[in-house]
Amino acid sequence: MSEYIEIETELSDDGQRMTFYTNLTLSDQGHEAYASPDEMEEGSPLAHALAVIPGIAHLTLDDSDLIIRKDPDADWYAIIADISAAIKDFFL
Numbered sequence: 001m002s003e004y005i006e007i008e009t010e011l012s013d014d015g016q017r018m019t020f021y022t023n024l025t026l027s028d029q030g031h032e033a034y035a036s037p038d039e040m041e042e043g044s045p046l047a048h049a050l051a052v053i054p055g056i057a058h059l060t061l062d063d064s065d066l067i068i069r070k071d072p073d074a075d076w077y078a079i080i081a082d083i084s085a086a087i088k089d090f091f092l
Helices: 037-041 045-050 076-090
Strands: 009-011 017-022 031-034 056-062 065-071
Touching: 009 076, 017 076, 031 037, 037 045, 037 056, 045 056, 045 076, 065 076
Parallel strands: none
Antiparallel strands: 009 017, 017 065, 031 056, 056 065
């Protein structure tokens, strides 16, 4: 693992999906997809850690990238802050 955790984000054109690019291996399985927080709670340890974040409707982990689709009324700023904190807590 890198000495520093790097996280960059990119919002989709429709504003409903955000990709988080990291310098970490987020999934040993290569690709994981969860269609709800309930599925996330039953998934990998990282998915389980992210399941408690309000506003996440769908999660995809793909190697070092994380893709989130949010609930329509959720705020991206809160989700970004919560996901960044959860990733740092999980890996540090």
